Amino acid sequence: MRITQKIIFDDFKRDINRNRSQMAGIQSDLSSGKRVRIPSQDPISFQRGRILEEDIRKQQQYQNNISTGLRQARLAQEALDETIDNLIEIKRILTHGATDTSREKVRESMAQEIGGIRDTIVMTLNSSYGDRYLFAGTNSSVEPMVFDETAPGGVAGNSNATAPRVQAGDQIFLDISVTGTELRDTSAGDLFAVIGEIEQALLDSDREALGELLGDISEVIDHTANAASRLGNNINRLEFMYEQFESKNIVLKSNVSELTDTDFAKAFSDMQRTQIAFEAAMAVHTQMIHNTLLDYL
Amino acid sequence: MRTLFEISKTGLQSAERSLSVTANNIINADTPGYSRQRVDKEPVGQPLRGLHAGLGVNITTITRLRNELVDVQLGQKRQEMGYMQEKIKLFEQLETAVASDSGGDLDVHIGRLFDAFSELSNDPQDFSVRNNLVGEASQLAEKMADMKRGLDLVSDSTRQSVINNTDQINSLLADLASLNKSITVSEAMSRPDHASLDIQVRKMEELAELVDFERMTAKNGSLEIRIGGVQVLHQDTYRKIIPHNDDVAKTFDLRLENGTRVSANGGKLAAAIDVYEQEVPVMNQRLNLIAETLVSGFNALHSSGFGLNDDESRDFFDPDFTMAHNMRVNQDILDNHSNIAASSAAGEAGNGEIAAAIANLRNASILNGRKPVDYAVDLISSPGAGLSQLRVASESRESEIRMLEVQQEREAGVNVDEELSMMIQYQNAYQGAARVMASAQQMYDTLLSLVR
Numbered sequence: 001m002r003i004t005q006k007i008i009f010d011d012f013k014r015d016i017n018r019n020r021s022q023m024a025g026i027q028s029d030l031s032s033g034k035r036v037r038i039p040s041q042d043p044i045s046f047q048r049g050r051i052l053e054e055d056i057r058k059q060q061q062y063q064n065n066i067s068t069g070l071r072q073a074r075l076a077q078e079a080l081d082e083t084i085d086n087l088i089e090i091k092r093i094l095t096h097g098a099t100d101t102s103r104e105k106v107r108e109s110m111a112q113e114i115g116g117i118r119d120t121i122v123m124t125l126n127s128s129y130g131d132r133y134l135f136a137g138t139n140s141s142v143e144p145m146v147f148d149e150t151a152p153g154g155v156a157g158n159s160n161a162t163a164p165r166v167q168a169g170d171q172i173f174l175d176i177s178v179t180g181t182e183l184r185d186t187s188a189g190d191l192f193a194v195i196g197e198i199e200q201a202l203l204d205s206d207r208e209a210l211g212e213l214l215g216d217i218s219e220v221i222d223h224t225a226n227a228a229s230r231l232g233n234n235i236n237r238l239e240f241m242y243e244q245f246e247s248k249n250i251v252l253k254s255n256v257s258e259l260t261d262t263d264f265a266k267a268f269s270d271m272q273r274t275q276i277a278f279e280a281a282m283a284v285h286t287q288m289i290h291n292t293l294l295d296y297l
Numbered sequence: 298m299r300t301l302f303e304i305s306k307t308g309l310q311s312a313e314r315s316l317s318v319t320a321n322n323i324i325n326a327d328t329p330g331y332s333r334q335r336v337d338k339e340p341v342g343q344p345l346r347g348l349h350a351g352l353g354v355n356i357t358t359i360t361r362l363r364n365e366l367v368d369v370q371l372g373q374k375r376q377e378m379g380y381m382q383e384k385i386k387l388f389e390q391l392e393t394a395v396a397s398d399s400g401g402d403l404d405v406h407i408g409r410l411f412d413a414f415s416e417l418s419n420d421p422q423d424f425s426v427r428n429n430l431v432g433e434a435s436q437l438a439e440k441m442a443d444m445k446r447g448l449d450l451v452s453d454s455t456r457q458s459v460i461n462n463t464d465q466i467n468s469l470l471a472d473l474a475s476l477n478k479s480i481t482v483s484e485a486m487s488r489p490d491h492a493s494l495d496i497q498v499r500k501m502e503e504l505a506e507l508v509d510f511e512r513m514t515a516k517n518g519s520l521e522i523r524i525g526g527v528q529v530l531h532q533d534t535y536r537k538i539i540p541h542n543d544d545v546a547k548t549f550d551l552r553l554e555n556g557t558r559v560s561a562n563g564g565k566l567a568a569a570i571d572v573y574e575q576e577v578p579v580m581n582q583r584l585n586l587i588a589e590t591l592v593s594g595f596n597a598l599h600s601s602g603f604g605l606n607d608d609e610s611r612d613f614f615d616p617d618f619t620m621a622h623n624m625r626v627n628q629d630i631l632d633n634h635s636n637i638a639a640s641s642a643a644g645e646a647g648n649g650e651i652a653a654a655i656a657n658l659r660n661a662s663i664l665n666g667r668k669p670v671d672y673a674v675d676l677i678s679s680p681g682a683g684l685s686q687l688r689v690a691s692e693s694r695e696s697e698i699r700m701l702e703v704q705q706e707r708e709a710g711v712n713v714d715e716e717l718s719m720m721i722q723y724q725n726a727y728q729g730a731a732r733v734m735a736s737a738q739q740m741y742d743t744l745l746s747l748v749r
Contacts, residue, residue, distance in 0.1 A: 004710035005326060007703055014699070037398035039681020040389075040688070046681065050674040054408050058659065061412040068419040131422045132647055138640070140647030141422060141605075164647045166419045170660055173653070293717040 005292075012285045019278040026271045029262045036260040045259040052256045059245045059252070062169055066242045069166035069176040073235050076134045076177040079124045080228040086117050086124070087224060090195060091217045097202050098210040111202035118195045122147070122155055125180060137179035138162045144180035153192025157184060168241050174234050178227040186223040188216035300345075300352060301737035307353030308730030311338055314356050316723040322711045323720075330499030332363040332709035334491060361491045363709040368498065369512070371701045372505040376563040378698060379506035381691040383568035387455055388687065391576065391680035394447030403444060404673040406437040407591070408659070411669075415656035418649030421639035422605070431634055434613070434626045441588055445622040448581055455573040456542060459549055462507050462566040463540045469504045470522070470535035473497065477519040478533040484518035509563030525560040527553065547578050576680075583676050584621040590664050592619045595655055602638030602651030611636055613655075 029035050039046040097110045122145045125135045136144035137160040148156035159180030165173045184191040194216050201209040315336045325331040336359055341352045396402055413430035420426055476497045483490035497520065504510065504522075510529075513521045522530035529536045538559055541550040549570050551559040561567045592614040599613035615627050630636045640648035664672035 002707045002710070002712055002715075004706055004712040005714075006710050007706050010702075032398075034398070038392060039396050039678035040392055040684035041681075043678050043682035043685055047674050047678050050402075050404055050678075051671055054404060054659075054670040054674075057405075057408045057412060061415045061656075064412075065415060065419050068416075130420070132420065136647065138642070138645040138648035140645075160645065162645070162648065164649075167415060167653050167656065170657075293714045297717065297721075 008288060012281065012288075015281050016278065016285075019274055019281065022274045023271065023278065026267050026274065030264070030267050030271070033262055034260055035262045035267075042260075049256050049260040052252050052259070056249055056252050056256070059249055062167065063242055063245050063249075065166045066168050066238045066245075069168070069174065070235065070238050070242075072129045072132070072134060072164070073176040073231060073238065075127060075129055077228060077231050077235060079127050079134065080178070080224060080231065082124050083121050084221060084224050084228060086121050087217065087221045090114055090117055090198065091214070091221065094198055094202075094210060094214055094217055098207060098214060104205045107202045107205050111199045114195065114199045114202065118153075118155075118192065118199070121195075122192075125183070132164070134164075134177045135159060135180040135183060137181060138164055140164060151192075152190045153194070153196035155192040157181060166238075168238060172241075174238060175231075176234065176238075178231055183224065183227055186220045188219040188223075191220055191224075194220050300350070301733060301740075304351070304353040305730045305733040305737065307341065307355065308733065309727060311336075311354045311356050312723045312727035312730060316720060316727070318359060319716050319719050319723060323713055323716045326711040326713055326716075328495070330495045330497075330502065331711070332361045332491070332495055332498070333711045335360045335362060359491070361489065361494060363494075363498070364705055367701055367705045367708070368501070371698065371705065372501060372512070374694060374698045374701060375502060375505040376509045378691065378694050379564040380568045381687050381694060382506075383458070383565035384572065385684060385687050385691060387451065387458070387569065387572040387576075388680045388684040390451045390454065391448070391572075391580065392684060394451055395444055395580070396677040396681060401440075402673075402677050403440055403587075404670045404677065406433070406440045407587075407673055408670050409433050410437050411656050411659040414652045417637070417639050418653035418656060421649040421652060422646050424634060427634040427637055430637060431626060431631065435631075437591075438614075438624050438626065441584065441621040441624055444584055445581070445620075448577055448584070452547070452573065452577045455569050455577065456544065458569040459542070459566065459573060460540055462564075462569060463538050463551065466504065466507050466524075466566065467535075467537050469500050469507070470530050470537075472500050473504075473520060473522070473530055474533050474535040476500070477530070480518045480520075481532070489518075505564065507564045508561050508566045525562060527557055527559045529553070529559070547574055549573060576683075580676070580679070581621070583672075585619075587664065587669070587673060587676070588621040588624045589619045591669065592616065592624055594658050594661075594663055598651055598655050598658070599638050601641075603640045603643045603645075604638050605635040605640075605646055606633075608643035611638060613637070 028037075036042045036045045036049065093110050093113060097107050125145050126143045127134055128140075132140045133142065133144050134140075136142060136158060139158060139160045142158045144157060144159040146156045146158060147154060151157075157180050161179055161181045163175040163179050163182075164177055165175045168174050186194070188194055194213070198210070198213050198217065201213055315338075318334050318336050322333050337357045338354050339357050341355045342349055343352055344350075410430075410433045413426070413433045417423075417426050417430055476493050479490055479493045480497070483493070501512070508524055511523045511526075513523075515521060519532050520530065521528065524538070529538065536553045536555075538551050538553060541552060542548075543550075551561060553559060561570060595614055596612040596616055600610045602610075604611065611629050612627050613630060615625050618624050627636075637652075639650075639652035640646070641650035641654075642648055659669060662668055667675065
């Protein structure tokens with residue numbers, strides 16, 4: 001078999017080129033830390049990786065939604081807790097006022113005190129997150145509670161019946177507050193109307209009415225506490241879902257990593273193997289080129 | 298006595314000729330297309346005074362060693378290889394136009410716009426969220442236009458490549474035609490023109506990479522070439538191929554000057570035409586489908602919603618521009634971000650129902666039964682998928698070509714060591730012949746000194 005110099009040199013050039021391109025590939029795998037950077041390196045892994053990354057992006061957005069929701073819901077919960085405390089204070093005053101021993105003068109000052117507490121409740125329920133009023137439903141650009149002599153209890157409502165909500169997952173929406181409308185609509189009648197009646201009864205020193213109102217204020221407190229606990233439930237759910245997404249993300253991220261990241265152990269051993277082949281090719285070729293008659297003539 | 302001079306003269310001549318052939322072999326050892334040559338000799342003799350005496354040596358022919366069959370096989374493989382290599386080159390350009398390793402690809406931009414809408418649904422009154430959303434939407438539109446520009450560039454360079462390839466084919470055909478002339482002339486004088494034949498081999502190699510063709514060699518040595526069944530080279534005339542291009546319909550029509558249609562079935566030319574007529578337009582179509590679907594999908598929901606300030610119905614993207622290169626956010630929204638309709642009811646600032654509905658489009662199979670981001674990922678990785686298959690195929694084709702090349706090289710290639718040893722051999726032969734001549738000279742001198 002005739003082997004010409006051209007065959008030897010061409011084979012050498014081919015092999016050395018292949019080795020070099022392999023080494024360059026491994027080098028950039030190692031230095032970038034990624035095995036699949038562009039689709040042609042591994043189209044299937046690239047596509048799967050990118051689709052998983054979209055899932056991660058979506059979940060992280062849900063987590064963002066949950067965080068925003070939680071900030072608002074916690075503020076709303078705090079406001080509800082304060083309101084409950086205030087309502088309990090009203091009940092305490094009412095209980096005092098309903099007893100025989102209280103005199104008219106005292107009842108009058110009690111009425112004033114209750115008027116003050118009502119104002120505090122209005123202020124609390126007008127609390128906002130940024131530009132958004134928490135208890136206004138989705139009509140959140142305006143204060144939900146406005147003083148108005150003609151309205152029941154002297155407080156008009158701007159809230160609508162749709163609670164603000166956040167998307168916490170595909171098809172999962174959770175309310176992050178209670179609407180002012182719902183909060184006021186107790187089984188004993190309008191919340192502020194009840195407070196107004198108590199105030200009036202104290203001014204009138206109407207003991208019979210005061211006794212009846214004791215039941216009403218208890219119902220109002222129950223109603224508010226109910227709303228607060230429902231909101232608390234949602235807060236718990238949001239927190240739980242956040243954690244769930246967190247652990248799902250870890251799984252997804254490790255999937256992406258498996259698909260597209262460099263396996264360092266493998267890359268290093270490949271590098272060594274290719275390097276040995278490369279060096280061997282160099283060494284044997286430098287030996288080979290001396291094997292010619294030219295040197296002996 | 299005179300025969301001694303004759304014999305040694307033929308010896309000197311043949312050694313010199315042989316040495317020149319060997320020298321030519323050594324010098325051309327690395328010349329592409331060169332085939333090694335060998336000197337064929339025969340003894341010369343004639344009856345002389347009852348004996349048959351040798352009268353030296355005669356060079357009969359100089360043979361060119363080459364396996365034509367391997368050349369034909371190689372031509373076929375080279376044509377397939379040329380097709381794949383050109384496609385690889387163009388697919389690489391396509392991949393660069395649509396995908397990057399930085400992560401800022403179309404899929405990410407689409408995903409981020411959905412994120413922005415989801416964020417808006419949490420807090421429809423927050424202007425920083427609205428500003429960010431408009432920013433993301435504009436970036437997406439810019440990205441689409443950018444990809445479209447990238448695809449157009451590839452289309453242009455492919456078009457240029459078709460034209461260049463035809464130019465090259467034409468100039469190769471012209472070269473082959475003039476080679477045909479000198480080959481037939483020397484063939485007629487039964488003195489084969491080896492140099493022209495070697496150049497012909499090289500030109501044919503180049504032609505094989507460019508296009509699929511049939512070859513026939515006539516008795517007089519002239520080469521005939523047909524491309525797609527149409528004769529383009531006959532004797533010393535060739536026919537030019539002219540590419541007629543319609544850049545709007547994205548078609549190429551190859552015709553001879555007399556109007557005969559030529560179809561290119563392989564090689565770089567066919568690859569470039571394929572990419573120009575098929576791959577790039579399909580990518581463009583798919584990109585436009587994304588633009589169109591996003592514009593109409595977003596607008597259908599958005600126009601049913603309400604902004605912060607009034608109860609007017611507005612589109613999110615400008616409905617007059619639904620192509621990848623011109624899609625843009627509605628000017629009303631660019632001018633006033635409160636016009637983004639997040640709410641499903643007029644006057645409800647805290648209502649994010651529409652924003653949430655738009656964000657939910659990311660889960661809807663609205664693009665050929667696929668989700669928008671999945672479809673975008675599929676689009677940007679389609680050149681890469683083709684590329685990785687082509688690379689595998691071209692690698693195996695490359696080693697097939699290498700095997701055939703080695704086969705040909707064994708037959709036609711020059712082994713310098715072999716030639717060097719022959720050089721010494723011819724040198725010795727020359728020295729021997731010269732020695733004979735010197736001896737004859739001495740004999741004459743001796744004879745002449747007797748006379749003196």
